[in-house]
Each structure stands twice: as C-alpha cells, then as structure tokens.
Amino acid sequence: MENQFKDFYDVLSENLESYQGEYASFIDHGPKLFKLLTEMLEESSISKELRLGISAAIAYYVVPMDIIPEQVYGPYGYIDDIYITTYVIKRIAKELGYECLKKHWKGEGNLESVVEECYEKSLEVLEDKTDIILSYVGLKE
Numbered sequence: 001m002e003n004q005f006k007d008f009y010d011v012l013s014e015n016l017e018s019y020q021g022e023y024a025s026f027i028d029h030g031p032k033l034f035k036l037l038t039e040m041l042e043e044s045s046i047s048k049e050l051r052l053g054i055s056a057a058i059a060y061y062v063v064p065m066d067i068i069p070e071q072v073y074g075p076y077g078y079i080d081d082i083y084i085t086t087y088v089i090k091r092i093a094k095e096l097g098y099e100c101l102k103k104h105w106k107g108e109g110n111l112e113s114v115v116e117e118c119y120e121k122s123l124e125v126l127e128d129k130t131d132i133i134l135s136y137v138g139l140k141e
Contacts (some may be wrong), residue, residue: 008062009035019075023125030078033085033108033118034061039104040092050092056137057088067133080133083122084126086115
C-alpha cells in the first residue's frame with residue numbers, strides 16, 4: 001500500500017470539521033486562518049520580522065505539547081493556536097493593511113470581522129495565558 005501524505009491544512013480541517021462544542025463558532029475558522037498565514041509567506045512585501053512571526057504561529061500549530069495541547073484537549077486545544085494566529089494577522093494588518101491579507105483569504109466572511117471575533121473570543125477563554133503563549137514562541141514584546 002502506498003503512503004499518502006496529507007497537507008497539514010487538510011489534517012487540521014479534518015480534526016475540526018466535526019467539532020460542535022461551545023467554541024465551534026470561532027474554532028471553525030482555524031484551518032483557513034492557518035492557510036492564510038502560509039499564503040502570506042509568498043507575499044514579497046512581508047518584512048523579515050513579520051516572516052518570523054508568521055513562521056512562529058505556523059510552527060505553534062504543529063508543536064505536540066503546546067500550552068493547550070490538542071492531544072489532551074481535542075479541538076478545544078486549538079484555541080491557543082487561533083489566538084497566536086490572529087495576533088500575528090493583526091500585526092500584519094497593522095503594518096500592511098487588511099487589503100494585502102484579503103488577497104489570500106479563502107475563508108467565509110469578512111476577514112477583519114473573523115480575525116476580531118477569533119481574537120476576542122480566544123482572549124476570553126485564555127485569560128492570563130496569552131503572555132505565556134507569546135513567550136513560548138518568542139513574540140512577547
């Protein structure tokens with residue numbers, strides 16, 4: 001039997017597609033936000049500093065035992081991943097504007113609204129863990 005490798009985006013989508021929990025309204029955006037970050041690495045206008053932030057957020061998705069590990073908490077464990085993703089997207093938007101990001105957005109809804117919703121809701125859940133998450137990947141300012 002031939003091994004078939006899946007793109008991480010596909011794995012992420014499969015992991016979250018059946019989630020119907022309390023936070024599904026924003027966790028469902030996780031795969032598209034992840035994909036947006038990967039697409040932004042192709043953007044020539046991205047500075048070295050932003051590239052490092054993007055790379056840190058992408059890497060955070062695949063770290064097996066991050067602050068809220070998916071292996072332990074299932075889909076709920078993606079809340080910290082979504083937080084760091086939206087944190088980086090907001091940094092990109094601050095430097096380049098949402099128009100640059102919208103060129104690469106393949107998700108449902110208005111990107112700016114999705115980012116704000118995901119950011120605010122993840123902050124509510126994470127409470128005082130945000131500094132720990134940002135420090136974990138070297139993004140604490």
